[in-house]
Amino acid sequence: MSYDFIDLFAGIGGMRLAFEPYGRCVFSCEWDTKAQETYEKNFGDKPVGDIKKIDEKAVPGHDILLAGFPCQPFSLAGVSKKKSLGKEHGFLDETQGTLFFDIARILKEKQPQAFLLENVKNLRTHDKGKTFNKIMKVLEEELGYTVYAKVLNAKGLVPQRRERIYIVGFKKPIKFNFPDIPENGPAIISILQKNVDPKYTLSDKLWEYLKSYKEKHSKKGNGFGYGLADLDSFSRTLSARYHKDGSEILIPQKGRNPRKLTPRECARLQGFPDSFEIPVSNTAAYKQFGNSVPVPVVKKVAEQIIHALERNETIQTDIDIKKNAVVD
Incomplete structure (x- = not known):
């Protein structure tokens, strides 16, 4: 039917x-x-x-x-x-x-x-x-x-x-x-793209800011701050604010600052197929997949x-x- x-x-x-x-x-x-x-x-x-x-x-x-x-x-x-x-x-x-x-x-x-x-x-x-x-x-x-x-x-x-x-x-x-x-599902490493554009890597300035922000709140006993993803586990919740700095889900990189997820990785994180087209800007895409x-x-x-x-x-x-x- x-x-x-x-x-x-x-x-x-x-x-x-x-x-x-x-x-x-x-x-x-x-x-x-x-x-x-x-x-x-x-x-x-x-x-x-x-x-x-x-x-x-x-x-x-x-x-x-x-x-x-x-x-x-x-x-x-x-x-x-x-x-x-x-x-x-x-x-x-x-x-x-x-x-x-x-x-x-x-x-x-x-x-x-x-x-x-x-x-x-x-x-x-x-x-x-x-x-x-x-x-x-x-x-x-x-x-x-x-x-x-x-x-x-x-x-x-x-x-x-x-x-x-x-x-x-x-x-x-x-x-x-x-x-x-x-209870247990796929690991975040399974949705990551290879050869990601360097523009998704955090600048030194932003990375230092996020680290100091987290340290400041840790001293106050708060859990606020960035989240560095365990690639063999699951991430925090993707939100519509991800476009701002990507701080809730950061991907560690050897020898470099961590990076944000790409819009395609955000689509995968929400279970959208790779055939799903993303015709909008990265900022709009991050909001859309976060929502x-x-x-x-x-x-x-x-x-x-x-x-x-x-x-x-x-x-x-x-x-x-x-x-x-x-x-x-």
Whole structure:
């Protein structure tokens, strides 16, 4: 069976890569123009822009909604006013003004069979857990989905410690199991290029600065500072700020200062195939891969979502449904 899906907060299409074996993307949305450029180069269609300007009724019908949405503080503006007027307010009202609300209104209008949301691990604890609880209540109580959530670490599939929360929902109360991610995976040396341009090697000035910065914070008992990668292990998490100095993942070099990863190595670190084209500047590419999803992890989750839809094995009791807790 083939499934139509939409790709919200699409970035450069990491989620789309994972789901394309199971169907076709019928709509994509991404506001960043440089990310749109990379997306169009690789998939042949340009995502529409600001999701807040999109009429949910105009979104094509689809079976699965995908969204790696940014986590913003939830705005409670207007709730106090409604209470003072004695009006009831739903959780959807509480999330207006946040980007999650845009996902919720599309889910409400289109009622897809399933969805996959991805976010930073700290979404669980943001605002003492209130943000995550509101999201779950919107998805379960307001929209009627059976929801599963789990933090998965990508380091068993790519050579990078990258913990992210994955939230999976189904319109029907069907059983779902997250994939088992191996504890140990490939080493960072496996993604390195040979004969790297010297421009990626840190200047003496920058290297001395990073060393003194780390030493200063070490004396204060802080762990801030650069990270020199163990080539036989995994790296720290690649972030969107990597373009600034590359300090979180530096590659040691014999007889020379360490170097930054190249954009292609960052693509590999996130599990993108070498056939994935990088048409933008290095600065833009570093931001894009730092903001992206680890593709092999999403592929594993996608496979489980499709299996669950096709098995269509329903949960029998409310007690079973409530067991869908976040698991570390």
